[in-house]
Amino acid sequence: MNDEQKDIILLKRIQSGDRLAYKELINRHKDYAFTVAFRILNSREDAEEIAQDAFLQVYKNIHTFNFEAKFTTWFYRIVFNAALMQKRKSRIFTEDIEASPQASMVSNLSDSSEDVRKNERQQAIRQAMQQLSADDVLLITLFYLQEQSLEEIAAVIKISAETAKVKIHRARKRLAEEMRKHWKEEVKSLL
Amino acid sequence: MLTDEQIFDILDGCADAEVLQQHTYLLANSGVYQQYFKELESIHLDLAQMPLEHTSVSFTENVLAATPVAKPKVISVKKKDWSRKLPYIFFGTMVAILVVSVIIAIFYQPTSATVQQEPNILIKELSDLFSKYFTQLGILLNLIVMLALFDKKILRPYFKQRRISLG
Numbered sequence: 151m152n153d154e155q156k157d158i159i160l161l162k163r164i165q166s167g168d169r170l171a172y173k174e175l176i177n178r179h180k181d182y183a184f185t186v187a188f189r190i191l192n193s194r195e196d197a198e199e200i201a202q203d204a205f206l207q208v209y210k211n212i213h214t215f216n217f218e219a220k221f222t223t224w225f226y227r228i229v230f231n232a233a234l235m236q237k238r239k240s241r242i243f244t245e246d247i248e249a250s251p252q253a254s255m256v257s258n259l260s261d262s263s264e265d266v267r268k269n270e271r272q273q274a275i276r277q278a279m280q281q282l283s284a285d286d287v288l289l290i291t292l293f294y295l296q297e298q299s300l301e302e303i304a305a306v307i308k309i310s311a312e313t314a315k316v317k318i319h320r321a322r323k324r325l326a327e328e329m330r331k332h333w334k335e336e337v338k339s340l341l
Numbered sequence: 342m343l344t345d346e347q348i349f350d351i352l353d354g355c356a357d358a359e360v361l362q363q364h365t366y367l368l369a370n371s372g373v374y375q376q377y378f379k380e381l382e383s384i385h386l387d388l389a390q391m392p393l394e395h396t397s398v399s400f401t402e403n404v405l406a407a408t409p410v411a412k413p414k415v416i417s418v419k420k421k422d423w424s425r426k427l428p429y430i431f432f433g434t435m436v437a438i439l440v441v442s443v444i445i446a447i448f449y450q451p452t453s454a455t456v457q458q459e460p461n462i463l464i465k466e467l468s469d470l471f472s473k474y475f476t477q478l479g480i481l482l483n484l485i486v487m488l489a490l491f492d493k494k495i496l497r498p499y500f501k502q503r504r505i506s507l508g
Contacts, residue, residue: 172408176401185394198396205404271387294388319349326384 157221164212176205179222182295183229189291190233190284192276200236204229219305222298226288226306234284278328286321293318342374343367345381352385424493431486438479445471 151159157178163171183204187197207228215224279287285307292303304314343351343363350356351364367374449468 169405169408169410173401173405176404180396180400181393184396184400188394197394198400201396202400202404202407206407209408268390271383272391275384275387275391290388294391295393316346319346322349322381322384322388323345325388326381329384330380 186229186291187233190287200232203232223302223305230288274332278325281328289318290321348381
């Protein structure tokens with residue numbers, strides 16, 4: 151039985167009022183929902199709130215789900231729309247404490263130099279991602295999570311697979327430019 | 342030089358043979374290309390290695406706690422079903438009474454020939470009972486059903502609306 155079939159069974163059980171199935175569905179998808187929201191919002195607190203709201207919306211609208219689309223396509227669209235609204239609402243720059251350079255410096259103290267470099271790069275990518283549009287962040291995140299096909303990813307933001315592919319290419323190029331800028335500033339600050 | 346799209350196709354593992362051949366050549370002969378490819382490759386690898394983020398430990402419990410448990414829909418549906426059946430019960434009863442009345446009327450249909458007959462005591466008793474109690478009971482039942490309908494469809498909505506507007 152593949153993941154899609156498992157989701158269908160769980161959704162049918164939830165529709166008949168089975169709360170254990172709902173719990174199982176949450177546990178299956180919570181980390182993915184949280185990752186998508188976190189990459190868009192760059193705040194753990196907000197991302198957790200958005201992921202929770204998304205699951206509540208799923209429960210509330212479970213009877214409207216018609217099983218024509220994949221559950222994850224429907225679900226990621228809910229997460230994405232909620233994250234987008236949250237991002238528009240809180241335009242003030244809020245930096246996640248764990249994601250801040252100071253925090254990473256503290257956590258880096260116990261890591262090896264290879265881990266430190268890796269963490270720094272990932273930190274830089276997260277920051278560079280904030281310069282991209284929410285669509286692009288979602289496309290890149292879902293593409294690299296490798297849970298969905300390009301067609302399914304495209305369906306989340308209602309574009310064609312071809313357009314999604316082009317957008318992913320452009321987003322990665324933009325990310326590379328942002329990273330270049332970031333490293334230049336790092337070098338300047340060291341000098 | 343290859344385009345960005347072609348380079349990303351190589352990194353995603355979906356480039357065609359011609360592009361791959363060109364890539365191998367450029368990688369061996371062009372320092373600029375080599376540097377640019379390495380840059381995009383490192384971005385690609387970093388993105389691929391980015392870990393799945395994890396929620397807090399209490400995430401599932403928090404969602405379940407915020408999810409409504411009760412299902413009042415079911416109760417209201419049951420009540421609606423019963424009230425929906427009420428007109429059918431009423432009309433059913435009316436039809437049954439009508440049919441019984443017609444049958445009895447046919448049974449007692451007077452013949453043209455006047456035959457003096459000894460009155461059957463049992464039939465006479467039944468006839469009296471029917472004319473006295475059954476008709477009265479029927480009228481009473483009809484009245485009760487009509488009053489119940491009147492109360493449900495007119496009085497209750499009226500007072501409910503009045504209460505809301507007063508409140």
